Structure formats: structure tokens, C-alpha cells
Amino acid sequence: MKEDYLWDKTGSDPAIERLENTLRVFSFDESSRQTPAPAIEVVEKPSFFRLLSVGFAAAAACIAIAMISWTLSNQFEGVEDAAVVDHGQATTSVADVAVPVEPALTKPDSAVMEVSSGAKRHKAIRKRAIRPVAITAKANRRKPDVEKLSKEEIYAYNRLVLALSITGDKLNLVREKIKGE
């Protein structure tokens, strides 16, 4: 094989020429070159179930958060006023019974006795001086000894006592039935 023909095609080499002719079919034809096909971007669409599960999870999380905050807000909610509504004849003994509680939380009557004339005042003071123990004991029996209470505290206590009294009364019904009264 002559290397010159292979190098710069000078001279002739029948074997190589024959080889070239055979392989010419596979040579690159610049004229028939085609631009490559545009690259197709494959966008992977999220599957329906994936979307559904994400949405489901988000909705459940929102519902759970709302429930938790609602439950917590209910626990620390402000108070509704206790109301006694009378229709027509208001003879609810509840209101009447609740009233005695209020004086129990104020000063005893004996301590705030007011008199108009000097003689009456003197008599009242003498009464208080003579029988302070008896009056105080009676006052203590009727009215529990409490510190100064604000209006709100008195109101709250009254309402609580009212509620507990009704509850206790109803529970007593069961107790009495069980005891056979």
C-alpha cells in the first residue's frame, strides 16, 4: 500500500480506491443535511392522585388547626351574663332565693345602723355596747365573714351559687328517689 495516496491522494492505489468506492455510499452528504429536530421538553405533569393527596392534606391541616383554635377559644371565652327571663307572672323563687346571698357578702346590718335623733343614736350605741357579742354572733351565723368584695365578685359568686343550687336540687331528686323518700 502506498502511503502517498492515503496521505494526499497522489499516485494511485487500486486497493484503496476499490475500498473508497465501496464505502462511498456511507459518506456524509452536506447538501442533504437536515436541521436536527427541535428538542422536546418533557414536562412531567403531576399525577391526579398526587395533587389530590396534597390538597387533601392541606385541607385536613387547616381543619385541624381551626378546630384546635376554636376549642381553645371556647375554653377561655368570656362569660355570658346569667339572665332570668320572666314571662308574664314572674314568681320564680330562684330570684328570690338568690337575693339573700347578696346581703351575706356585705357588712352586717348592726354595723350600719343609722339613727336620726341623738336619743335614738345613744340608745342604738348602748345596744351595740351591751350586746355586741350576740349581734356579732348572729351576724356571723347569717353572713359569712369575707373580705371586701367587688361588685363583680359578688355577682360571680351569686351566679355560681344559683347554678350550684339548681344543680344540687336536681341531683337531690335522684338521691331522694334512691333513698325511697
Next chain:
Amino acid sequence: MRLPIKYLLLVTMLLLAAIPTLAQDAHIRFDRLDQLETKARDVVEVNIDGKLLDLAKRVTAKVNNPDSKKVALAISGLKGIYVRVYNFQNESEYDMADIDDIRNQLQAPGWERIANVRSKRNNQKVDVFTMFTGDMMSGVAVVVSEAKSVAFVNVIGPIDIDLLAELSGKMNIPRLEIEKDPSTTSKPKDEKE
């Protein structure tokens, strides 16, 4: 990316399972008692919870009285107390369907009926329900229906029922006789001022 989806589904299911647990509480809804309110002659409505209850507990603890101390102890864990009493002019003036909403709520899981009293006198029916969360009492409900009155009591939180019934009529918790047959009414022994 398949692994996170499984976790998401698991978390979702756990959250959904937790929601009923959060919703279940001992609070009875009295919203649908409008019918009773319109028919009743008089209505007693007491709602104590939140700050008012805390205030009342503090006052009860301050009162220097042995019974009051017992009450303060009995209600120390209380979270709320709701009372509705409806008194009617005539017998059978209300429909049992009006009370069914409350009874249905008490059929929900968690509530257990511990007492059931029926009396033909005054057509009286008393039901006492309790709800427990673990070993702790989380609520009490009492439903009393008579010929001329209906009463609902809902207590949220642990409370000593026996002590409360025992203390009724003592201290400044007077025994109430809102509606009783005049022929059987006895003079109350409460301390009136």
C-alpha cells in the same frame, strides 16, 4: 417522589382521626331550645365559665365557712356550668321532641347514663349522665322533665356530685323548690335572711 405522598396520606389520615377527638367535649348545646323558651312561663338561664367562674371560685374560697370550703373544694376543677330551667303554666305544654335534641347529644359516644329515675307523680323523669376522659370525670349532665317544668344542667369538669347534693339546702346554697305540687310542698329549711 412516591415516598412523600405516602407520608402525606398518613399525616392526613392521622389529622382526620384527631378531629373527632378534639370535637368531643362535655359541653351540651342548648341552642335549639327556642321552642321551649317561647312556650315557657318563666325561664332560668345561667352560664358560668371562663373568667367569671374563676372569679366565683376565688370568692368561694375566701368565704370563711366550712360548707363553703367544701364547695370550693368540690368545684376546684370545674370549667363551666350551664343551667336551663323552663317552667310552664299548664301540664304537658311542651313537646318531648323539644327535649330530644338534648337527649340525642347525650347519646353521643362518651356519655354514660348513671341514673335513671321515673316517677308517675308529676310525670317526672330524671336522667343523670357523666362523661369520663380516662379516669377523670370531664362532664355531668342532668335532664329533668316533669309535667310543668323541664330542667337541664351541664357541668364541665370534675365535680363531686354527692357533695353537691348534700350541700344543697345548707350554707347559702338554699334548697330550691321551683315547681312542686302544692299538696306535697313542705316548707323549705333554707336560711333566709
